[in-house]
Amino acid sequence: MAFEKRDWIFVLIVIAVIAVLAALSYFGPHPKKITPVGMHAAVTPRTTRLECLTCHDPEKGQPPQARLNVRHPQKWRDEKFSCLGCHQLQPQPK
Ligand code: HEC
Numbered sequence: 001m002a003f004e005k006r007d008w009i010f011v012l013i014v015i016a017v018i019a020v021l022a023a024l025s026y027f028g029p030h031p032k033k034i035t036p037v038g039m040h041a042a043v044t045p046r047t048t049r050l051e052c053l054t055c056h057d058p059e060k061g062q063p064p065q066a067r068l069n070v071r072h073p074q075k076w077r078d079e080k081f082s083c084l085g086c087h088q089l090q091p092q093p094k
């Protein structure tokens with residue numbers, strides 16, 4: 001069975017799909033990393049999402065400027081998923 005024109009078209013389609021996915025993950029929104037300073041001074045790898053939400057809850061969070069906006073990925077509502085799973089915690093700066 002020879003490698004025919006049809007097979008080349010298939011290869012090109014696969015490459016195109018991979019290129020589109022790579023571009024989306026490269027240019028799409030990225031979760032910002034957080035550093036344990038300022039308002040985040042008390043954040044450790046064991047900080048729970050409920051602790052994050054005392055400040056970042058979209059309705060009751062304090063201070064108000066910390067409230068999550070409606071464009072935030074809805075994954076934050078998953079009670080079993082840590083915020084730090086996306087917002088990587090950086091080590092304490094020296
Ligand atoms: C004591 C209140 C408080 C707690 C607790 C807190 N944050 Fe924040 N966070 C803030 C404030 C205030 C800002 C700045 C908001 C602004 O000015 O837009 C902020 C900003 C952020 C940002 C945006 C960072 C940036 O560079 O723009 C992220 C992401 C974030 N917090 C994630 C978290 C996560 C994850 C947790 C839990 C591990 C957490 N925060 C806990 C108060 C808090």
Ligand code: HEC
Pocket residue numbers: 029030031032049052053056066067068069071072073075076077081082083084085086087
């Ligand atoms: C699925 C990954 C993911 C999870 C889980 C997640 N975030 Fe985010 N977060 C993002 C992304 C991506 C952005 C950037 C959105 C943008 O640039 O439009 C963001 C932005 C933010 C910001 C900046 C302000 C805003 O609303 O855009 C804050 C604050 C924040 N997240 C806090 C949290 C907290 C607190 C939790 C846990 C309750 C959490 N995030 C869970 C991906 C995530």
